[in-house]
Amino acid sequence: MNEFKPVRFVDVALEGQFWRERLETVLTRTIPSQHVQLGKHGILESLTLPNPPPPLRFPRNEHNFTVQVFWDSDVGKWIEAASYALSHRRDAAIEAKIESIVDDLEKAQAPDGYLNCWYLQREPDKRWTNLRDNHELYNLGHLLEGGIAYFLATGRRRLLDILERYVDHVRQVFGPNPGQKRGYCGHQEVELALVKLYRLAGERKHLDLAAYFINERGRQPHYFDQEAIARGEEPKDFWAKSYEYNQSHRPVREQTRVVGHAVRAMYMFSAMADLAAEFDDDGLKRACEALWSDVISSKIYITSGLGPAASNEGFTEAYDLPNDTAYAETCASVALIFWAQRMLHLNLDGKYADVLEQALFNGALTGLSRDGEHYFYSNPLDSDGRHSRWAWHTCPCCTMNSSRLIASVGGYFISAGKDSVAFHLYGGISTTLALAGTTVALRETSTYPLYGSIKIEVSPANPARFTVKLRIPGWANGASAAINGDAIEIDAAKVNGYLSINRLWQPGDSIELELPMPPERLYAHPSVKENVGRVALKRGPLVYCIEEVDNPGGHVQELCLPRDADLLARKRDDLFGGTVILTARAERLETKDWIDDLYRRSPPARSDSKLVALPYYLWNNRGNGSMEVWISEA
C-alpha cells in the first residue's frame, strides 16, 4: 500500500491567480459549452435510443468502424468534469442536465444490467463480439468515473447504482470460469475506473475485476484472435496489424517497451500502478518502472507530448520525435498525469512529480484555449501556421479530458501520509489536514509557475511533530529554503527530490522556498534528429515557444538564436492576464535577396533581430501563425 495518498481536490482550495483563472474558465465556459456541443452533435440524443435510430453522423470507415461507438464515454467524461465543477459549487442547472442523462441511461439499461447505448440501439445481438475495436468496456469505465464523481459531488447515487448493476453484469460475463469470456477491452480505461470504484465502495470484487482484466491481457491463446475468428474474420486482418497497438501483444508484466496507442498505454499503466499498490505486487511495479524509464528516456516530447505518429495515435521508435508532425494527443498528456501521480505514490520520488508537472503545464494545459471553448487534439511543436484550435472534434475525447483534469487539478498538489505531508506542486493553495494527532492548516502562497518565491504556512492547532516534504523540482538549480527565517541546508535535507523537514511544528510556522527560474536553454539527445542544431527555451516548469504574432516579419522558423545571446525574462501584464515572456537578441534569415531561387550556393544572409518567446501552452490564442519550440541555434 502506498505510504502517501493524494489529498482530494475538494479539500484543496485554489487561491493562486494562475489556477483560479483556469478553473473559473472551465467552470463557467468549458463545461457548459461542452454540454451544448454534446447536444449539437447528436451524442446526448444517442442515449435515448431513438427508434428507428438516425443515420450515422460518422459513417463506418473501411475498417467498419465509427467513432459513434464511444459516444457513451464522452458523456461519462462530461459528467465527471461537470461533477468536479459541482464539487466546487453546486449548480442546479448542471445537476438537472446530469439527471436528465441519468434518466436516459436508466431507461436504456437492459434488464440484465448491460448498458451500452451503441449496441442497445444499433446492434443488440452483437454485444461483446468485438472488444478489440468497439470500446464497450472503455465506455463503462468513463461512465463509471462520471458516476463516482457525481456521487462524491452531490451524494446522488442513482447513476452509480445503474453502473454498479452494469459492473455486476460485466463480472458475470468476463472471467476465467467456464462459460465466461476471457476477454478485456481493446481500449483500456475500465481497469482504473474499477479501482476507483473499489476505493469508493471498498468492495474487493471491483478490485479483482480490474486485476483480472490487467492480468488476462496479452495471454495466449489471444482473446482478440479468438474473437475475430468467431466473427468470421481473419485475426491477421486487424487494421492496426499488431496487438502492440492496444498493448496486448504480450502479458503486461512482460512489457518493457512503450508501444502502440499512447492514451491506451497511459490508462493501462495507471491501472497497473494502482494494482501494484493495492496488491503490493512487485512484478507489476517493476513493469511500471521499466515502462516509465523507456518513455521518459526516449519517447516523450519536451512538452510531455506522447506518441509522435498519427497512424497509430501512438508510439514508434526511440528518439522518433518529429516536431511538425507530432501527434502528441492532448489526452495522452492528461493520462500521463494520471500515471505519474500513481507512480509518485508508489515511490515518493521527485522524478515522477517532475514529469507530472511537465505534463500539466506543457501538455495538458495546452489542449484548452484561453476562452475555454477551443481545443487542440494534436500538439505539434512546430507549425507553419496551418495548425489551429477547433471548437469540436470528430472524436471529442480530448475536450473532456482537459475539463475533467482542470476541474480537479487541486488534487495533484499535495499528498498526505502518516505524520507527513508532501507538496508536489505550487501555485497558491490551502488545505487542512489531520496530522500527528492534530489539525494542521496549510497555506502555500506563490505566483508559481510565473515566479518561484513560495511561502508555506504550517499551522497546527497544537504543536506537533510531523514531516513536511517540499518538492525541489529537478529543473531548480540553487534552490534555497528557510524556516521562520532561518536558512535550511537543502542538499542535506533532500531525499528523492523532496526537501524533508521533520520538526515540532508550532502554530504560525512558515517555510520560505525560493526556486530560481532563470531562462534556460535545453538540448535534445542527438538521436532526436529533428533537433540537431536546435535549442528549446524553458523557465521554471514552462517550456517556451516562439509564435509569429510576437515575432512578425515572416515564419518564426527563419529566426536563429545565437549561442551566446542572453535570455531575458519579462513580466507582461497585458498578455493573458499576466505572463512571463522571454526575449533575446536573434538573427533572422533574409528571404528578400532570394527572389525566385529555391536553392543556391551561398547561405542565407542574416539580419539582426529579436526573439520573443511565450509559454508553449498559450500558443494559438491570438489567431493563426507559425510557431516553433525548437529554435535553430545560430
Added chain:
Amino acid sequence: MNEFKPVRFVDVALEGQFWRERLETVLTRTIPSQHVQLGKHGILESLTLPNPPPPLRFPRNEHNFTVQVFWDSDVGKWIEAASYALSHRRDAAIEAKIESIVDDLEKAQAPDGYLNCWYLQREPDKRWTNLRDNHELYNLGHLLEGGIAYFLATGRRRLLDILERYVDHVRQVFGPNPGQKRGYCGHQEVELALVKLYRLAGERKHLDLAAYFINERGRQPHYFDQEAIARGEEPKDFWAKSYEYNQSHRPVREQTRVVGHAVRAMYMFSAMADLAAEFDDDGLKRACEALWSDVISSKIYITSGLGPAASNEGFTEAYDLPNDTAYAETCASVALIFWAQRMLHLNLDGKYADVLEQALFNGALTGLSRDGEHYFYSNPLDSDGRHSRWAWHTCPCCTMNSSRLIASVGGYFISAGKDSVAFHLYGGISTTLALAGTTVALRETSTYPLYGSIKIEVSPANPARFTVKLRIPGWANGASAAINGDAIEIDAAKVNGYLSINRLWQPGDSIELELPMPPERLYAHPSVKENVGRVALKRGPLVYCIEEVDNPGGHVQELCLPRDADLLARKRDDLFGGTVILTARAERLETKDWIDDLYRRSPPARSDSKLVALPYYLWNNRGNGSMEVWISEA
C-alpha cells in the same frame, strides 16, 4: 511549332558506361521481372475477363475505390517499356508475351470499341459514370502509349488498331455536341497520349480530342459535379474535398499555382505544352510558364521530388518541403522529365534542361534499385532507416515509369532543328542526323555524370554550315570549350544556357567541353523551415546524401559538417561499378554521455569524425540504414 524536336531514342546509341549499365539492367532484369509481377498479382489475368471475376485483391476503401481500376494502365506501361526494350533489340519471348496481352485485349474489346477491363468485367453498366475517380481515360492513355511504342518497335499494329477503335469510340462519347458527355478524366494522361498518336498517324482528330479534354477541364458547370449528382452522390462529398486535387478547379489557362496530385499535374502540363506547340497557343504557353515558375521557385525538392504530402500525393504550400515525410513520388519526377522536355522544345532554354537533368539523375533514377527489381514509390530526403525499397507495390505505377523512362532515355540527349543540333545531356552517345543537306555523324564521349570532360565529334559527310548547341548546365561555373583545340569564348557564344557554334563543319571536327565539377554546398530558401542551418552537397548534376553504411557509428543525422570543411571528390571503383563519393571532415554529436537523458542543459559534445557522401540516387542499395540529404552545418 517547335523549332527543335527530340531525336528519338532508337536513333541515339548509348555508348557511355553509366547509361549502358542502367539500360542493360532494365532490359535484362526489370522488364522481365515486371511481367512476372504483373502475373503474380493478378493484373494479367484481369485482362481475360474471367467469369465469374475473382474476388478483389484490393477491397474497395471507404471511398469505394480500389487500385484495380487502373490495372489496364499498368499493362499499358509495361508494354511501352517492353517495346522500348524491343527497339534496342528484338526478343521473341517478350514479343510473345505482348502478343498474348493483345489477344486478351482483342477479345475483351466491346463491339463498339470500348475497352476497359475493369468495367467490362465488373461493372459493365457503369462505364463513363465516374470519370472523376476511376481512371477510364487514364487507362486508355497508357495503353495507347504502349500500342504506339509497340508499333514503332515491331511494326505490328494490331494493338494500335484496337486502341484506335477505342479512341474512335471515345471521340463519339465525349465532346461539346448534343448527346455527348462534356467530360474528361480525373487522372490526366490520355491527352499526351493522343498527341503522340496524332504525331504518329498525322490525323488531326486525335489532336483535337486531346485539345478538347484540356480545354474542357475545369469549366462550369463542373462535369464532376454533374456526374456525381447523376450517381446520386453529393458533389461536395468528393473525398479529396477540392478539384485542385485533379487540377480541374478552374480552366487550365487560368491556373498559375501548382496544386493537387503531382503526377496528374505533370501529365497535364506535358499535354498543355504539347498543345501549346501544336496550336501555337500563347495562352497555353503562358500558363505553362507560370506553372513552371511556381513549382521551380517554391515547390520542388533539391532532388526534383514533387509533392510533399501523402494525403493528396501532391502539392501543398510554397516552401513546404519536409524531408523525412516527403512523398515525392517517383512517377512525379519521371513525369517532370516529360514536361521539362516539352518546355525545352517550346523554348530552347537551358533552365528547362537543368531541371530535366536534375529530375533524371536525382528523381527518376532513384526509383529503381541497382538490381533492377526493387523500387521506391516515395522518395524522402531523410530517413531513420525505416524507408526501404520494395519488390512490388499495391499501386505499381512507379515501377513501369522507371523502366519506360530508362529504356528510352536516349531520347532526352539531343534535339534537331533546321540546320542545328542541340545537346542537352552528356554521357556517351552517338547518332547520325540529316543536317544542312548532308549527313552528320555525331559522337559524344564522356564519363558524365561522373566527370565533366566531354568530347564531341562532329563529322559531316561533306563540309556543311550548321549550328551545334551545347548545353552549359546552370550549375557549371567556369566551363570551357575548344574546337579542334582552339578555345572558344563561352560567355560570348552562350544563348539561353546553350553554347551555340555556327560554322562550316568539316569531317573530323571535334569540340571539347570541360564542365568543372567541384563538390558544392547548396542552401535552401530560408522559408523551407526544415533546412534552416542545413546544407546539401552536390557535384555536377548529382545531389549527394550521407548513408549509414558509409558512416557507421549511429544515425547519420548525428553528423555535422563544419562550414569550413573541405569537400573532396574521390572515385570509388568498388562501389556500384564506379562512382564518385565525397568526403569531408565532420563532427559527430556524442550520444554516450547522455545515458538516460533525453533533454539536458548542455549541448551535445562533438567528436572529430569524417563524412562520406554518396550520390542520392544510389541510396538504399546496401541494406537499410539512416540517410539524409540536408546535413546540419556545424
